[in-house]
Amino acid sequence: MLTPRSLDEALALKAEHPGALPVEGGTDVLVELNFDRRRPDAILNLNEVPELKVWAREEGILRLGAGVTYTEILHGPVAALQPALAEASRTVGSPQIRNRGTLGGNLGTASPAGDALPPLLVEGAEVELASVRGVRTMPLREFLVGPKRNALEPDELISAVLVRPSGAPQTFMKVGPRNAMVIAVVSLALSADRERGELRASFGSAGPVPGFVTAPIAERESFAEQVAEAATPIDDVRGTAAYRRHALRVLAGRALERCLA
Amino acid sequence: MTSAAPRLVSGRIGDVVARADGGPKVKGEFAYASDLSAAGMLWGHTLRSPFAHARIRSIDLTAALTMPGIHAVLTHGDVPGQKCYGLEFADQPVLAIDRVRYFGEAVALVAAEHPEQARRAAERIVVDYEPLEPVVDAERAVEQDPLHPDAPTMGHGYRRDPRPNVVRSIVIRHGDPNVEGDVAISGVYDVGIQDQAFLGPESGLAVPDGEGGIDVYVATQWLHVDRDQVAPCLDLRPEQVRIHLAGVGGAFGGREDLSIQIHGAMLALHTGRPVKMVYSREESFVGHVHRHPARIWAEHRANRDGKLVCVRMRILLDGGAYASSSTAVTSNAASFACGPYAVENALIESTCVYTNNPPCGAMRGFGAVQTCFAAEAQMDRLAAELALDPVELRLRNALAPGDVLPTGQRVTGSMPVAEVIRRCAALPVPEPEALPRDPIRLPGGAGNVTRGQGVSRGVGFAVGFKNICYSEGFDDFTAARVRLFLDARGELAAEVHCAAAEVGQGVTGVIAQVARTELELDEVTLAPHTTATVGSAGSASASRMTWMAAGAVQLACRAAKAELERRGELGAGDEIDLERVYRHERTTPLDPETGQITGERAHVAFACAAMRVVVETDVELGLTRVVWIGTAQDVGKALNPQAVTGQIEGGTAQGLGLALMEEIRTSDGLITNASFTDYLLPTALDMPPVVSDLVEDPEPGAPYGLKGVGEPPTVVSTAAVVSALRAATGRALTRVPVRPDDIVGL
Structure with missing residues (x-):
């Protein structure tokens, strides 16, 4: 277990131990370890890195540190700036899990079911990646390259998520077979950006990576169908492909109602 | 009522007494069993089969034995005494011998200084398996090669059934089953595999006494029957095996069968050191028996006035690989197939088969849950067919003292079926909550999926009953x-x-x-x-x-x-x-050919419950919020009313879980959701408050007139929740758990 006290130290350790698995809240990592699915050479504990814990708004850009928790998003000022992300945060696990789980963890895991991903995608978020070599940013859409795979280099850490809040009406919905504490059978974030005349939707758990669909507002009548058509769901233990596609169509219709009301 | 204010505790019968724990x-x-420790303790681990059905060609321990920290690696050859054990029939190997019959069957044991070392060493055990075609379809099992060619459950006073893989079959023939009524309703119903899902995984500590004997501290349900199974397998006298109860984190039937008892004792006796074993969550799901999945064919015949004329039912239970308590579950399912109604003519056939699916055994409700779901669905359909109020239909058929059950047993004790129906029906159902409201109080809950769109309200009703105490001649x-x-x-x-x-x-x-x-x-x-x-x-x-x-x-x-x-x-x-x-009063077995009593009674006593459920279902997404549950339960005498309502609430939650979400999923006999990520239990947002009305009609033969209270709520709640779902959706919903797809109609 490596426990750096600053971002610089963390990056140095990551460069030295590229096999080290970063951990923040541990809500994904510890489950993997407990189920014996992963045995990393080392654990890089980022809980003592203050730079990752903060969020800030500068020149219209919201910078959310990788260590910001769902509880902080849900109950802090970020909720007003990123309402769909706040709604998504509310759907994550239980209060205890929301107190521990972080944005950076959700991006690191890069699950197609990651709850924070669809709302960030509809807001066009970028990911900030840091290493001893320097800092780079890339669009979240490019960062997510496959199921539980992302574009991180072995010496890099996710340091922040950058987003320019659109201010557009937006919402997030998640379907699961019980009323709390579920992994998404399917999820949807949607925003109706009148300024740009654009509808944007992103869905989870209906393809290898969260899907992204955009269309002119004028196509609102067919948009729910476009979203359902864009999905590439599978049958698994959590749900059937047919149900996922059906539910996406219903969710998209309701989300449009909410955002265009 | 659940709101009863606690009285001053004097701790006598009938008082509200707070639990010490x-x-x-x-x-x-x-301190749960998983918290046990002893000086010099080793950790035990079990190697389990990755196949549902396979022959074992050989087991090579060489690599495992040389791993660091290892003190013992044991296989079937190391079982000191009897090689097989079982609650009623010793048909399950302590450790697999030449064949594995289910996914997760125990094959070898390891003891090490650290649990991680034990797991690593277990991975190095080389088992040469020859996979065999698994028997996974209960209907086809009776035509396939027998998994237990010696038919261990046959010849114990049960009906002789020559078909392969039958654990037990029972036929109850009552009156004239060919009698016709004015109307007939038939349906086919399915019940998935429910798990007890207790929060405290199987755990215990085995401590050698230095004189060849052993003390086993374990979370279990029956200390002495554990001892009587453990001792012969260890080749010890019963008094050399002392079983002590360690903190139990839930049981629900899933701890009737042995888990770590023999395994831990073998490792401890072999190493001369205390050995602790704790199952992981995944291992717990494969390491204990489940509720029997069932397919039930039912036909109810009735007259225009609603009086049941004849019930015909065929029940097929999948017992999985070993017998456990399947023979008793088979008979219980048959005994309670008609529900708490007076029926003069009936033909009930109940069969349990061996398969390579997960083994099934005792779980809260014990066969009566499955049949209550089918029988109450039939009663609702009958009420609709006759344009009768479902509550009225049930009242017209309610079983009462003096009535005769399909087994020929006359009800001599308390049987307040009509009273629980009336009292439950009289509980005021809350008005629908106004919209808009926090989406967390709508179907889908925290998922934020609706503001009211697609939401339909339904009210359901069900009645159920089952036996209290052991039956059929068991010396209880x-x-x-x-x-x-x-x-x-x-x-x-x-x-x-x-x-x-x-x-x-x-x-x-x-x-x-x-x-x-x-x-x-x-x-x-x-x-x-x-x-x-x-x-x-x-x-x-x-x-x-x-x-x-x-x-x-x-x-x-x-x-x-x-x-x-x-x-x-x-x-x-x-x-x-x-x-x-x-x-308690002695019971006698049922006649193996007719399913009729051979003495005065096969069951000692009965308890019934009625339940009304209100749901709101999003019919477009197939998601449900159970809004309210009211129940009246026949408890005889509430010794501690707070504990009784606690049992009712917990039992109701467990039945609600089966109705809506709890199911062990399998693929060719392999469990695919052995975790709390994918085996879902109801949360506080899924389980509403319960209004409980305790009906105290004393049972003549019981101390203080009491009846057991743990199972009736589970028996009735699955049926009652699905009844409400049918009312909300208009769909038949013949299978539990009800999946979103079933509601949407995909």
């Missing part, structure tokens, strides 16, 4: 021992020994209440639950433990009191120490 459990201070008894002595202050005090397993149901509290009441004493202590100091208590099962423990403690206390009166007084250092055994 409540505070520690809420604060995380309660409980021992209790009472010591009276003067304490340090010279005051009379009592110590009670009873091996009744406290599994969370609160039996220790009941034992203390009975002793205080009978002895008119406040100073009552309970000795540890163990096989070492008192006779068998029987199982914490079949809603029997409160009845049986109360009966035994009452007998022992009354005997001790009589002895005290005879002596006049106790001097310092004197004591009265006596043990008494309580038996």
Whole structure:
């Protein structure tokens, strides 16, 4: 277990131990370890890195540190700036899990079911990646390259998520077979950006990576169908492909109602 | 009602008594079996089969034995005594011999200094498997090669059934099953595999006594039956094996069968060191028996006035790879197939088969859950067909004292079916909550999926019943021992020994209440639950433990009191120490050919419950919020009303779970959701408050007139929740758990 006290130290350790698995809240990592699915050479504990814990708004850009928790998003000022992300945060696990789980963890895991991903995608978020070599940013859409795979280099850490809040009406919905504490059978974030005349939707758990669909507002009548058509769901233990596609169509219709009301 | 204000605790029968273990459990201070430790302790681990069905060609331990920290690696050849064990039939190998019959079957054991070392070494055991085609379809099983060619359950007084893979079949023929009514309703119903999903995984500690014997501290439901299975497999005398109850984190039937008992003891005796074993969550899901999945074909015939004329039902249960308590579940399913209704003609066939699916055995409700779901669905359909109110239809058929059950048994005790129906139907159903509201209070809950769109409200009703105590001639008894002595202050005090397993149901509290009441004493202590100091208590099962423990403690206390009166007084250092055994009225087996009683009774007593459920279902997404549940339950006499309502709420939640989400999923016999990520249990947002009305109609043969209360809520709630879902959706919903796809119609 490596426990750096600053971002610089963390990056140095990551460069030295590229096999080290970063951990923040541990809500994904510890489950993997407990189920014996992963045995990393080392654990890089980022809980003592203050730079990752903060969020800030500068020149219209919201910078959310990788260590910001769902509880902080849900109950802090970020909720007003990123309402769909706040709604998504509310759907994550239980209060205890929301107190521990972080944005950076959700991006690191890069699950197609990651709850924070669809709302960030509809807001066009970028990911900030840091290493001893320097800092780079890339669009979240490019960062997510496959199921539980992302574009991180072995010496890099996710340091922040950058987003320019659109201010557009937006919402997030998640379907699961019980009323709390579920992994998404399917999820949807949607925003109706009148300024740009654009509808944007992103869905989870209906393809290898969260899907992204955009269309002119004028196509609102067919948009729910476009979203359902864009999905590439599978049958698994959590749900059937047919149900996922059906539910996406219903969710998209309701989300449009909410955002265009 | 659930809102009953706690009275001042005097701890006598009928008082509201707070649980002694409540505070520690809420604060995380309660010592569960998984918290046990001993000096010099090793950790045991079990290697399990990755196949549902395979031949074992060979097992090579060489690599495992050379791993760091390893003290023992054991296989079937190391089982000192009898190679197989089982609750009723010894058909399950302690460790697989030449064949594995289910996914997760135990193959080898490892003991190591550290649990991680034990797991790593287990991975290095090389088992050469030859995979075989698994038997996974219960309907086809009776035509496939037998998994147990010696048919271990046949020839025990059951109906002779020559078909391969039959664990037991029973036919109950009552009156004239060919009689026709004005109307007939038929349907086919399916029940998925439910798991007990207790939060405390299987765990225990085995400590060698240095003289060849063993002490096993374990979370279990019946200490003495564990001992009687463990001793022969270890080739020890029963008194050399002492089983002590360790903190139990839930049971629900899933701890009737052995888990770590023999395995831990083998490792401890082999190494001469204490050995602890704790299952992981994944291992727990494969390491215990589940509720039997069922397919049920039902036909109900009735006259225009709603009177049931004839019920015909065929029940097929999948028992999985080993017998466990399947024979009793098979018979129970048949006994309660018609529900708590007077039916003059019936033909019930219930069959349980061996397959390579996960083994099934006891779970809260024990066969009656599956049939209640089918029978109550039929009653709702019959009410619709006859344009009768569903409550009225049930009242017209309600079973009452003096009526005859399909087994020919006359109801001689309490049977307040009409009363529970009326009392439940009289509970006021809340008005729909206004919109808009926080989406968390709508179907989909935290998922934020609706503001009211697609939401339809439905109200359902169901009635269920089952037996209390063991049945069919089982010699069912409980021992209790009472010591009276003067304490340090010279005051009379009592110590009670009873091996009744406290599994969370609160039996220790009941034992203390009975002793205080009978002895008119406040100073009552309970000795540890163990096989070492008192006779068998029987199982914490079949809603029997409160009845049986109360009966035994009452007998022992009354005997001790009589002895005290005879002596006049106790001097310092004197004591009265006596043990008494309580038996309920004897039962006799059912006739193997006709399913009719061979004496006065096959079951001792019955308990019934009625339940009304309100749901809101999002019919477009297939998601449900259960809004309200009201129930009236036949409890005989509530010894501790708070504990009774607790049992009703917990039992209801478990039945709601089966209705909406709880299911072990399999693919070719392999469990695909062995985790709490994918085996979902109801959360606080899924389970509404329950209004419980306790119907106290004393049972003549029972201590204080009480009835067991743990199972009736589980029996009835699955049926009641789905009844409400049908009302909300208009769909038939013939399978539980109901999936979103079923509601949407995909």
